[in-house]
Every structure is written in structure tokens, then in C-alpha cells.
Amino acid sequence: MSVLPDLAAIEALDAADPLRSFRNRFVLPEGVIYLDGNSLGAASSSALAELEQAARQEWSQGLIRSWNKAGWFDLGLKLGDRIARLIGAAHGQTVVGDTTSTNIYKALHAALALRPDRKVIVAESGSFPTDLYMAEGVVATRAGTSLKLEGVDAASIEELIDESVAVVLVNHVNYKSGALRDMAALTKRIHDAGAIAVWDLCHSVGALPVELDAAQVDFAVGCTYKYLNGGPGAPAFIYAAHRHHNHIQQPLSGWWSHARPFAMETTYAGAEGISRFQCGTQPILSLRALKGALDDWDDVDMQALREKSLALTDLFIALVEARCGAYGVSLETTRERERRGSQVSFAHENAYEVMQALIERGVIGDFRAPSTLRFGFTPLYTSYRNVWDAVIILEDILSSGIWKEPRFAVRTTVT
Amino acid sequence: MSVLPDLAAIEALDAADPLRSFRNRFVLPEGVIYLDGNSLGAASSSALAELEQAARQEWSQGLIRSWNKAGWFDLGLKLGDRIARLIGAAHGQTVVGDTTSTNIYKALHAALALRPDRKVIVAESGSFPTDLYMAEGVVATRAGTSLKLEGVDAASIEELIDESVAVVLVNHVNYKSGALRDMAALTKRIHDAGAIAVWDLCHSVGALPVELDAAQVDFAVGCTYKYLNGGPGAPAFIYAAHRHHNHIQQPLSGWWSHARPFAMETTYAGAEGISRFQCGTQPILSLRALKGALDDWDDVDMQALREKSLALTDLFIALVEARCGAYGVSLETTRERERRGSQVSFAHENAYEVMQALIERGVIGDFRAPSTLRFGFTPLYTSYRNVWDAVIILEDILSSGIWKEPRFAVRTTVT
Numbered sequence: 001m002s003v004l005p006d007l008a009a010i011e012a013l014d015a016a017d018p019l020r021s022f023r024n025r026f027v028l029p030e031g032v033i034y035l036d037g038n039s040l041g042a043a044s045s046s047a048l049a050e051l052e053q054a055a056r057q058e059w060s061q062g063l064i065r066s067w068n069k070a071g072w073f074d075l076g077l078k079l080g081d082r083i084a085r086l087i088g089a090a091h092g093q094t095v096v097g098d099t100t101s102t103n104i105y106k107a108l109h110a111a112l113a114l115r116p117d118r119k120v121i122v123a124e125s126g127s128f129p130t131d132l133y134m135a136e137g138v139v140a141t142r143a144g145t146s147l148k149l150e151g152v153d154a155a156s157i158e159e160l161i162d163e164s165v166a167v168v169l170v171n172h173v174n175y176k177s178g179a180l181r182d183m184a185a186l187t188k189r190i191h192d193a194g195a196i197a198v199w200d201l202c203h204s205v206g207a208l209p210v211e212l213d214a215a216q217v218d219f220a221v222g223c224t225y226k227y228l229n230g231g232p233g234a235p236a237f238i239y240a241a242h243r244h245h246n247h248i249q250q251p252l253s254g255w256w257s258h259a260r261p262f263a264m265e266t267t268y269a270g271a272e273g274i275s276r277f278q279c280g281t282q283p284i285l286s287l288r289a290l291k292g293a294l295d296d297w298d299d300v301d302m303q304a305l306r307e308k309s310l311a312l313t314d315l316f317i318a319l320v321e322a323r324c325g326a327y328g329v330s331l332e333t334t335r336e337r338e339r340r341g342s343q344v345s346f347a348h349e350n351a352y353e354v355m356q357a358l359i360e361r362g363v364i365g366d367f368r369a370p371s372t373l374r375f376g377f378t379p380l381y382t383s384y385r386n387v388w389d390a391v392i393i394l395e396d397i398l399s400s401g402i403w404k405e406p407r408f409a410v411r412t413t414v415t
Numbered sequence: 416m417s418v419l420p421d422l423a424a425i426e427a428l429d430a431a432d433p434l435r436s437f438r439n440r441f442v443l444p445e446g447v448i449y450l451d452g453n454s455l456g457a458a459s460s461s462a463l464a465e466l467e468q469a470a471r472q473e474w475s476q477g478l479i480r481s482w483n484k485a486g487w488f489d490l491g492l493k494l495g496d497r498i499a500r501l502i503g504a505a506h507g508q509t510v511v512g513d514t515t516s517t518n519i520y521k522a523l524h525a526a527l528a529l530r531p532d533r534k535v536i537v538a539e540s541g542s543f544p545t546d547l548y549m550a551e552g553v554v555a556t557r558a559g560t561s562l563k564l565e566g567v568d569a570a571s572i573e574e575l576i577d578e579s580v581a582v583v584l585v586n587h588v589n590y591k592s593g594a595l596r597d598m599a600a601l602t603k604r605i606h607d608a609g610a611i612a613v614w615d616l617c618h619s620v621g622a623l624p625v626e627l628d629a630a631q632v633d634f635a636v637g638c639t640y641k642y643l644n645g646g647p648g649a650p651a652f653i654y655a656a657h658r659h660h661n662h663i664q665q666p667l668s669g670w671w672s673h674a675r676p677f678a679m680e681t682t683y684a685g686a687e688g689i690s691r692f693q694c695g696t697q698p699i700l701s702l703r704a705l706k707g708a709l710d711d712w713d714d715v716d717m718q719a720l721r722e723k724s725l726a727l728t729d730l731f732i733a734l735v736e737a738r739c740g741a742y743g744v745s746l747e748t749t750r751e752r753e754r755r756g757s758q759v760s761f762a763h764e765n766a767y768e769v770m771q772a773l774i775e776r777g778v779i780g781d782f783r784a785p786s787t788l789r790f791g792f793t794p795l796y797t798s799y800r801n802v803w804d805a806v807i808i809l810e811d812i813l814s815s816g817i818w819k820e821p822r823f824a825v826r827t828t829v830t
Contacts, residue, residue, distance in 0.1 A: 101696075254517070
């Protein structure tokens with residue numbers, strides 16, 4: 001962005017935005033510029049309506065009959081296939097249920113079972129930590145297995161991939177920096193070494209087009225409460241390539257993964273297909289809010305989404321550097337568009353206090369220790385004008401030094 | 416019940432019922448006698464109101480700020496302590512999250528870690544099957560471990576308990592027959608052999624008083640969407656006795672079980688206390704419906720609940736045997752009050768068809784293969800008159816033979 005736009009140019013961008021009508025589908029608070037949809041997505045009218053229908057009609061009035069009549073039992077499979085388009089997956093390879101953490105556990109076990117002669121799991125030290133903690137749990141339950149980390153055992157993940165490696169667990173977009181991995185290239189590198197690729201899509205699904213089948217990914221997991229707007233803590237999803245379906249062995253073998261769950265058999269027999277990655281009874285109310293959110297996604301052109309995402313993040317970087325560069329902010333996210341997700345991080349020595357001051361002024365981003373200001377740009381409900389206004393407020397906070405007031409230094413439990 | 420009551424006596428029982436006002440808290444469909452609260456509990460106004468508050472205010476308006484301001488992050492711990500009174504657990508030993516299946520996996524691993532020199536898991540072949548499937552998953556991830564079953568390897572669970580046994584996984588109330596185990600006696604027998612006791616409370620929590628601490632139970636799991644009325648698929652809970660808290664090792668070691676989840680550390684360090692049984696981010700909307708349901712439970716006298724439960728099941732058994740005994744029904748549940756949960760099962764050769772005919776007439780129980788008619792009696796919203804009316808309808812269906820009509824034989828996926 002060589003010439004900084006003025007307000008008229010910003011307004012022209014919004015007027016020409018092919019996604020601008022989506023904003024009307026969301027219920028957002030007055031006076032807030034929400035740049036944290038990468039942590040918790042906003043509520044759409046459709047999500048709220050589905051939730052109410054599920055609670056007031058299907059649960060209250062249908063009671064147990066709704067397991068059949070309202071299709072609750074297959075909901076995880078149906079919603080998985082709704083997400084499939086967003087992640088480049090053909091039918092029948094994706095199921096919604098449990099948490100990202102739990103699904104990582106399943107995927108790593110399944111991958112290790114496919115490579116019984118190999119014992120090394122590779123991951124990133126810069127990963128969202130639960131991925132590593134779950135990998136440690138897997139190591140504890142598979143004798144001889146070990147975990148090697150990029151940033152600890154080698155500088156790059158590629159250096160760690162050799163013929164001892166069974167599985168590589170890697171984040172598509174880094175939760176903190178917003179860095180985007182080249183999925184196709186890294187998956188090929190992993191396969192060339194004979195290993196299995198498990199991708200964590202938490203910060204890419206709904207933020208940009210993902211092409212799992214085209215990249216020949218083996219397994220993937222992801223979250224539905226960030227860009228997908230499924231509601232706080234909405235259940236996660238797991239993807240397994242068709243070619244592995246006859247070979248899935250995962251130890252969270254609950255009754256929903258059984259070939260005949262209602263036959264009440266004493267012995268486990270895994271279901272065909274992606275169902276084998278299910279486990280126990282799922283939280284239907286949360287799933288139904290997600291269903292409503294996915295109704296909105298059916299109408300989204302993923303290329304238009306990506307173009308707007310990059311335009312928003314380009315604009316934010318340019319405006320912050322032009323207006324706030326003198327106040328100690330430095331870009332942590334790459335300027336390279338092909339390597340960027342839909343979020344931008346800036347470092348600042350007093351990032352915690354600055355973020356608290358921003359939130360007080362209605363600009364909601366988040367802080368990541370020790371010094372990161374993180375801003376997420378959700379193309380469905382963020383306008384160019386939002387970006388413009390947010391930067392003016394950030395400039396005002398930094399130039400006035402108001403963030404130095406003691407109230408902004410009070411730490412709360414969760415940020 | 417030596418003399419069968421008449422309708423006047425039934426109405427007198429309802430008039431004298433100390434729990435009768437609870438029925439007004441529930442939103443039940445017109446024209447239905449709901450005898451399946453042991454499968455899916457009914458919705459209370461309080462549960463629906465909490466859900467709406469969580470969705471329309473906290474999510475829509477509070478957005479990410481609600482993780483702190485609405486107390487979402489600690490919700491599983493807070494709700495665990497609300498359930499504690501119902502299961503005889505002192506503070507800080509119970510947490511809500513994940514599914515019963517997943518929690519069984521955690522509990523069995525934790526138990527096996529406490530008995531590293533022992534390799535046998537004992538369970539019941541008549542268990543709800545997911546318990547067995549999860550135990551198989553644990554066996555698959557712990558070398559040398561094996562599973563022995565009551566009803567397969569020996570006639571009684573007591574016969575299987577010897578010094579090779581690490582852990583016994585047992586249901587407090589059998590899901591099918593309604594048989595109630597003597598928790599204190601069996602736990603003592605398990606401890607005398609040096610083993611660990613894991614109790615599945617799915618069909619006892621909210622159905623009768625449970626006394627985990629008094630019985631010195633080691634671990635317990637349970638479901639919240641049956642008698643507790645938490646909503647379809649509401650998250651489960653897990654209990655661990657204080658004495659084990661410093662020794663909990665469970666492999667589903669997600670970030671919510673970390674000592675410092677927001678420090679984003681690379682290496683796992685388990686939290687103190689029951690938090691170590693948490694895993695990943697929980698479905699907040701479903702948890703909030705459960706919170707509303709538990710508000711109702713705070714006012715329930717558990718002894719009064721048990722007395723009414725036994726009175727309802729006694730009455731049902733007596734009326735069915737008197738009115739329907741000629742039509743091929745035979746009692747599968749014990750007459751012995753001390754060994755009975757809050758459900759009654761009758762066998763009938765055509766149980767499937769009879770249950771479909773009952774449901775068409777508005778009496779909702781359920782069918783369990785191959786030949787069980789199962790009826791649950793939830794003292795908070797079931798009246799003596801409900802029992803009376805249900806038996807009259809059952810008698811009418813059996814005596815008229817209407818269940819033989821072909822439409823009642825059409826099988827649906829889930830029952």
C-alpha cells in the first residue's frame with residue numbers, strides 16, 4: 001500500500017465490498033469495533049435462532065423424540081460435511097464433536113497406528129500449547145514414542161523430518177504471529193519422508209480457503225468458535241482422508257464411534273468411515289448454534305473472503321505503521337501476503353496496558369504474553385471503516401500516554 | 416403395596432407430595448406423560464432462561480469479554496461443586512466437562528497409574544456399552560493391560576476382584592434393569608483387594624442420594640442430561656477423591672488442565688486439584704443450560720426425592736402387574752427397594768411395538784433391545800396421577816392388541 005488512503009477512499013472500499021451485506025446478519029454490540037473474532041466469533045441471528053429452536057421446541061417439546069425427529073444423532077456428521085467445503089474436503093471425511101484438544105489426541109494416535117515402526121512426533125514450540133500438551137499425553141500412552149519440537153530441537157520443522165518421524169503436527173496459521181504455512185509444500189515434504197501430516201486449522205478455517213484434499217493432508221483438526229462463529233466453546237471438528245478410513249485406530253472409542261451403537265454390544269467394533277472418530281454423546285445445544293452459523297457460511301465465496309481479509313490486514317499494517325510507528329509498536333506479522341492469516345500482531349513493551357486501554361475505548365483485540373497486541377480481521381463483519389477507526393483510537397491512546405494510568409495495569413484471569 | 420390404590424388415593428398422594436411444586440418449573444408438552452427423563456431430562460424455565468442469557472447477552476453483547484466477566488472459564492469447576500451436594504462430595508473434587516465416555520478414559524488411566532504393578536480392569540458385561548468400549552481403548556494404550564467382565568469371565572463382579580486387579584469400573588444403577596449396586600459395600604470389597612473403584616453414576620445422579628465421600632469412592636463419572644435435566648448431550652462430570660489429587664496422571668492433558676493455561680508454556684505441568692481432569696475448551700452454551708438446571712436442584716431434599724422415587728416405582732410395578740399381568744409383561748427390575756434405582760423395566764415379547772403404541776398415545780418411555788420396556792420416574796416432574804394414567808393406557812394397548820398394527824413395527828434409527 002504505497003499511498004495511504006483517506007476516509008473517502010475507505011468509504012469507497014466499504015461501498016464496493018462484495019461481502020458487506022454479511023455484517024447485517026450479525027448481532028454486535030453498539031460502540032464496539034470487534035477485532036477478536038479469531039478468539040471468539042460473533043453471534044449471527046441465524047445461530048441464535050437455531051439455538052432457540054433447539055431449546056424451546058426440540059428439547060422442551062420434542063424431548064427424547066428429537067434424537068430422531070430433529071436429527072440430533074447425526075448432527076456431528078452433517079455439520080462436518082457443511083464445514084467440508086470451507087476446508088477443501090470431499091464428502092464424508094469430516095465430523096464435528098468433542099474439543100480440538102481431544103481431536104488432536106485421536107489424530108495423533110491414528111497417525112502413529114499407521115506408522116507402527118516409527119516413534120517420533122514432530123511439532124512446533126510456537127504451537128498453540130494444547131497441541132503440545134496433548135502430544136505429551138499421547139507420548140505417555142505409547143511406549144517408546146517421543147516428541148521433537150521446532151524451535152527447540154531444530155530451527156525449522158523441515159530439519160526435523162526424517163525417516164524416524166511417524167507424524168508431524170503443525171498449525172496452518174500461528175495463533176500468535178498470524179504466520180501462514182504452505183500446506184501443500186510441507187505436506188509433500190512430510191510424505192516424502194514417509195510420515196503422516198496432521199494439520200491444526202484453528203486459525204485458518206473461515207479465515208482463508210483451505211484445500212485439504214488437494215494438499216493430500218492425512219488428518220486435520222479445527223475449532224468452530226473462532227472465524228466460524230459457532231458460539232463460545234462450540235465443538236471442534238476432525239478430518240481424515242478417505243484413504244485412511246479402513247485403518248483408523250483411535251483409543252477414544254466411545255459408543256458413537258461403534259458400528260452398531262444401539263445394538264448395545266459388549267465388544268467394540270469401529271464404525272465405517274469418519275464416524276470412527278466420534279466418541280460420546282455431544283452437546284446438542286452448542287451444536288445447534290454452530291448449525292445456524294454454518295448456514296451463513298453456505299453463502300460465502302471463499303476467494304472473496306480471502307481478498308477482503310488481505311485488504312483489511314494490509315490496510316491495518318499500513319495505517320498503524322504510518323500513524324503509530326513513533327510510539328514503540330513493531331510488526332510481528334509478516335508483510336508477505338502468501339504467508340499471512342487473517343490477523344495482525346504488533347509488539348509493544350506495554351502491550352497489556354495498551355490493550356486494556358483499547359478495550360475501554362471499544363476496540364476489542366487481545367493481548368498475548370509477553371508483549372503482543374493481537375488483532376483479528378473477520379471479513380464477514382469487519383469493515384474498512386472499522387480498521388480506520390481502530391487505528392485512530394490506537395494512535396490516540398499511544399500519543400496521549402493514557403495507557404500509563406494504573407487502572408490499565410490490573411490483570412484479570414483470562415485475556 | 417398390598418392394597419391397590421384407587422384414583423382418590425392417587426390424588427391424595429399428589430396432594431401430599433412435598434416435591435409437587437417442582438413440576439411447575441418445567442416446560443413439558445401438553446398431552447404427554449414423560450417417563451423417559453432417565454434418558455433425556457426435561458427443560459426447566461431456569462435452564463432455558465440461563466441459555467438465553469448466555470447467548471443473547473454474554474455471547475452476542477459481551478463477546479470475548481464474557482470469558483472473564485461472565486465467569487465462563489471457571490464454569491466447569493463451579494458446576495462441579497454444584498453437583499457435589501447431590502453425590503455426597505466435599506468441595507473441590509468434581510468438575511463438569513467433556514463426555515461420560517471421555518471421562519471414563521481419564522479415570523481408568525488415572526486409576527491404572529495409581530496401581531502400576533497391576534494390569535487387570537474389571538467391568539460388567541451388562542454395563543452401558545460405552546464404558547466397555549472406552550475400557551478397550553485404555554487397554555489398547557497401556558501395554559499388558561486386560562479387561563475382565565462380570566457375566567463373561569465370572570458370574571459376579573466380586574468373584575473377579577483379586578490382587579491382580581488394578582481398577583473396577585462399575586455402574587451404580589444399571590441402565591437397562593434399574594438394578595442399584597451397594598456402593599459402600601462394593602467399594603470396600605474393591606479396596607480390601609487393593610484395587611481402585613471407579614463408579615459410573617449416569618443412572619443414579621439426581622435419581623437418589625449418592626454418597627461418594629462416605630463410601631470412600633476413588634473416582635466417579637456421570638451424566639448431566641438425564642435426571643439432572645441439563646439439556647441434550649450436556650457435558651458430563653468427573654469426581655476424584657482429594658487423596659488422589661497429587662497423583663492424577665491422565666493423558667487427555669489439554670490446556671485447561673495446565674497449572675498456568677494462559678502462560679502459554681511449551682511443556683505440560685498439571686494443575687493442582689480436580690482441574691487436572693479438565694482437557695480443552697468447553698461448550699459454554701450447553702454448560703449454561705446445565706447451570707440453570709442445577710439452580711433447580713439446589714432446592715431439592717434428596718431424601719424426599721428418594722422416598723417419592725420409590726413410591727412411584729412401587730406404584731407402577733403394582734399397577735402394571737395388577738392390570739397388565741395377563742398380557743405377557745414380566746418385571747425385570749427388582750422388587751427390593753434397596754436395590755432399585757428410579758426406573759422400572761418390564762419384558763414383553765413385542766416390546767418395540769408396544770412402546771411405539773405407547774408413544775403414539777403420549778406415554779413416552781423407551782425400548783431397549785431385545786425385549787425391554789423401560790420407564791423412568793423423575794420425582795421432580797412426575798406425579799402419581801401420571802403413573803396411574805400411564806398404566807391405564809398401557810393396559811388399553813395390551814388388551815386391545817392395537818400394538819399389532821403394522822405401523823408400530825417400523826423401526827427408526829434411535830429409540
